[in-house]
Amino acid sequence: MTNLEKYNQAFIENFEVTEDQLPGLKYQDVEAWDSVGHMGLIASLEEAFDIMMDTDDIIDFGSYEIGKQILAKDAYGVTVE
Amino acid sequence: MNRIWDLTAFEDRTALLDENGGSTTYGQLQAEGAELVKAIGTRCLAFILCRNSIGSVLGYTAFLNHGIVPVMLNSHLDNGLLSRLLEAYAPEYLWLPTDQETQFQGMEKAYEAREYVLLRTGYEKRYPLYEDLALLITTSGSTGSPKLVRQSYENIFDNAQSIAEYLRLDETERPITTLPMNYVYGLSIINSHFLVGATVLLTDKGLMQKEFWQFFRKAEATSFGGVPYTYEMLFKLRFFRMDLPSLRTVTQAGGKITPELHEKFAAWAAETGRNFVVMYGAAEATSRMGYLPPEKAVEKKGSMGIPIPGGTFALYDTDGNRITEPYTTGELVYTGKNVTLGYAESGEDLIRGDERNGRLETGDMAQFDEDGYYYIVGRKKRFLKIYGNRVNLDEIDRMIKAEFQIEMASAGKDDHLYLFMTDRKKAEPVREFVIEKTKLNPAAFKAVVLDEIPKNDAGKTLYSELTKYYA
Numbered sequence: 001m002t003n004l005e006k007y008n009q010a011f012i013e014n015f016e017v018t019e020d021q022l023p024g025l026k027y028q029d030v031e032a033w034d035s036v037g038h039m040g041l042i043a044s045l046e047e048a049f050d051i052m053m054d055t056d057d058i059i060d061f062g063s064y065e066i067g068k069q070i071l072a073k074d075a076y077g078v079t080v081e
Numbered sequence: 082m083n084r085i086w087d088l089t090a091f092e093d094r095t096a097l098l099d100e101n102g103g104s105t106t107y108g109q110l111q112a113e114g115a116e117l118v119k120a121i122g123t124r125c126l127a128f129i130l131c132r133n134s135i136g137s138v139l140g141y142t143a144f145l146n147h148g149i150v151p152v153m154l155n156s157h158l159d160n161g162l163l164s165r166l167l168e169a170y171a172p173e174y175l176w177l178p179t180d181q182e183t184q185f186q187g188m189e190k191a192y193e194a195r196e197y198v199l200l201r202t203g204y205e206k207r208y209p210l211y212e213d214l215a216l217l218i219t220t221s222g223s224t225g226s227p228k229l230v231r232q233s234y235e236n237i238f239d240n241a242q243s244i245a246e247y248l249r250l251d252e253t254e255r256p257i258t259t260l261p262m263n264y265v266y267g268l269s270i271i272n273s274h275f276l277v278g279a280t281v282l283l284t285d286k287g288l289m290q291k292e293f294w295q296f297f298r299k300a301e302a303t304s305f306g307g308v309p310y311t312y313e314m315l316f317k318l319r320f321f322r323m324d325l326p327s328l329r330t331v332t333q334a335g336g337k338i339t340p341e342l343h344e345k346f347a348a349w350a351a352e353t354g355r356n357f358v359v360m361y362g363a364a365e366a367t368s369r370m371g372y373l374p375p376e377k378a379v380e381k382k383g384s385m386g387i388p389i390p391g392g393t394f395a396l397y398d399t400d401g402n403r404i405t406e407p408y409t410t411g412e413l414v415y416t417g418k419n420v421t422l423g424y425a426e427s428g429e430d431l432i433r434g435d436e437r438n439g440r441l442e443t444g445d446m447a448q449f450d451e452d453g454y455y456y457i458v459g460r461k462k463r464f465l466k467i468y469g470n471r472v473n474l475d476e477i478d479r480m481i482k483a484e485f486q487i488e489m490a491s492a493g494k495d496d497h498l499y500l501f502m503t504d505r506k507k508a509e510p511v512r513e514f515v516i517e518k519t520k521l522n523p524a525a526f527k528a529v530v531l532d533e534i535p536k537n538d539a540g541k542t543l544y545s546e547l548t549k550y551y552a
Contacts, residue, residue, distance in 0.1 A: 016523055027290065035287035036468060036522035039314050055319050059291045 003049075007071070007080045010044035011064065026063040051076045083146040084215070084234050085241075088114075091278035094252060097135050100284040100296040105135055105195075107278065113194055114143030120192035120199055121174060124148040124210060126431070128166070130156040130177035131263040133283045136197030138271060140176040141262065145237070149174075150210055150431075152217040152229065153263040156181060159520060162227075169227040169427040170217075171204040208428030213435075217425060218265060220364045220471055230364045231422040231433070240367040240419035241272035243389045247372050248330065248358065254279035255327070257302035259288065259311060266334050266469070269368035270306055288314050294323075301327035308335030308469025310496060312342045321349050330356040334369070335469030336495055337457050340383040347378035361385035361457070366441055367419040370394075371455060384454040392417030394455055396447060410458055413447040416440045463544070466495045467525045474498075480518060481511055490534050492547045499551050500528045 001009070011022055015032040027033055033041075042058050045051070049071065053061075057070045071078040083089075088096070091107035098104045105113070117140065121127070127144060129151045131137045137156075144151045152170060154163070156178055175185065179198045182190070192199035215237055217229040244250070256274055258281070260267030274281055282300045286293040288311065296302075302325075307315070312333060331346070338346075343359065350357035357378045361371035371394065373386030388394045396404040396411030404411040416439050423436035446459040463474040477491045481500070489502040489511065500511055508528035516523050535546035 014524070031520075032523050034522055035289040035314060036310065036524055038287075038289040039317055040522075040524050042317070055323060058318055059289060059294060062291070 003078060003080045006048040007045070007068070010041055010048055014040040014044055022064050024064065027061075045071070049076065049078045051078065083111075084148060085145050085238050085272070086142060086275045088142070088146070088275075091252070094278050095280045096275070097138055098255075098280055098282050098300055099135055100282075100286065100292060103135050103195075105139070110139060110142055113139055114146065117143045117192055117194060117199065118147040118149060121149055124150070125173040126150050126152065126170060126208065126210065126428075127174040127176055128152045128154055128170075128172045129263075130154055130158070130175065130181065131261060132156045132178055133258040133262060133267075133285045134178070134196065135283065136178065136195035137176075137262060138281070138283065139195050140197060140199075141271075142275065144176075145215060145234075150214055150216060151176075153268065154219070155261055155263045157520075159518075160184075166227050167202070167204075170425075170431075171206040171208065171428055172202060173204065173207070175200045175202060206428065209432045211422070211432050211434055214422065214431060217431075218263065218268070218364055226476070227426060229425045231425050231431070232367055233422055233435070236367040236419050236421050237272060239391060239417070240269065240369055240389075241276050243391050243417075243419070244269060244273035244369055245276050246390050247374075248273070248332070250274060250277045250279060252278040254303050254329075255282055255301060256304045256306075257282040257293075257297055257300070258284055259305045259307055260335075260469075261285075264469075265364045265368040266306055266308075266362065269362075272368075288318065297325065298327075303327055304330040304332065306332040306334065309333070309338045309342070309466070310468045312338055312346060316342060316345065321345075328355060330358060330375075332358045332360055334360040334362055336466035337385070343382050344379075347382065350375065351379055359385055361455075363441070363443060365421050365437075365443075366415055366417070367421055369419070370415045370417070370441075370443075373454070377454070381450075381452075381454050384450070384456050386454060388415070388417070389419075392419070394447075394449075396449065407451045408448050410446050410448050412461055413443045413445045413455070413457075414440065415443055463492075465493055465498055467498060467519070467521050468496060470519070470521060472498060472519060472521075477515060481514065484514060485511060487511070488534050490542045490544065490547065492544050493551050496525055497551060498526050499547070500526065501531055501534060501547055501550070502528065503531060503533060505530045 015030050061067050068080045088107045088111040094107050096107045096110050127149050129140050176199050179196050182198050188200040191201045213233040215234040216232050256270050262268050284296050346357045356375035358375050359373040362369040369389050371386045393416050395414050398411045420437050420439045420441045444461045445457050447455050447457050449455050465472050474491045487504050491500050493499040512526050512528040535543040
């Protein structure tokens, strides 16, 4: 699986959305992306990419796009494209 | 005239502060509340569609202090349930966020303040209200039934006073909201802090949002409450490494926290000079019944503590005999002035008086140790706590069977509900139905397809046979 596929999969599984809903998707856009869903998403991404995210990055992770920027940081080095 | 809080006693102190910079003093809350109730006139029933916002709290305090009986509901309540509640209780007024006004076409606007609007419903039916009835609130996780808990003025005042006493609250406290105010635990934080003139910080943002922590730091929050799942999230957020100099106290209720997390937060509190307070309660007891004094948090790991000031606990065995030996399991019975009047299922029940006489059979099975500290060990009835919300498994089964006419059984543990059924094609629709009805995050629900639902010869479901799928 490519990084993009892994990344998308984490959203699709946790929020029960389809791939075409992902661009522009933000926290609380769908009911499942609440605090509980957010924790599930972070756990899935940490597992998929074998990383451990910082508090600030977890709470900054407010949208599908911002998440990509966060993962691209040196600390994680995950390029999703 | 004020039935609960003496708001004028704290005249110039800030009562509320919101994340957008909005604020109100106690004096303003008193004055604006008086204007609002003037638009209503006499004692009657009113629904509040709650948010953690100034308008919502303004309506709540004004109604309670002036004898208007509010029904506390979430502003994001399912429309179907809201319609059923409107039909069942026929309130005279609705107090709701202005941005939701268009949902109620044909109702007359009677007043507007602080981004909230008062609508006159026009229902002709008027149900008489029992003189001590103060407010109505759902048990923590309603799955669509219009059942409400009836709380009296004495219930609310007494419980708030007890909480303020055991948490040693004073006017320097600044609790930040982490729970909705239509949830008894969230509401009890407002109730108790308004007795001492503290400043409540209002936000609907969650722990997983940057804006929450920005507001927390800027407004120098001193405390917050959380359900067990909140503590899992905090742990995941590496909360122990966060720099939060203003924080003094964190409280936990809404279900039993795991002993591991209890230990971690108790140790953190001891090391950093904070208070970690595990508490126990229910909507039927207004809010709180027990608390673990913070200085015992490490020593009494896994315990929910002792009765709150003014309350008592006792355990009874299945024959109704009082248990006197430590480490013996029995049903926990609480007595105190905060035990509520009873339930209501429709407007006709609002005239009913006190049906519990200060005694509540909690349905929780518990033990006490040799020092008199209580430990919840199970439940008499089939329900789970999902993210702090009570979910009745028998009610879930009934709803599913009525909707789908299938063989099924629900079971599970807190935060994990399993739906067992035999029809593979129904698995996903049933799961989605339950998510829709409970309005809880899908992560809590799992559908499992079995060849058959285990039953005894009499046709009764053997729930014990299902534990192997989730234990």
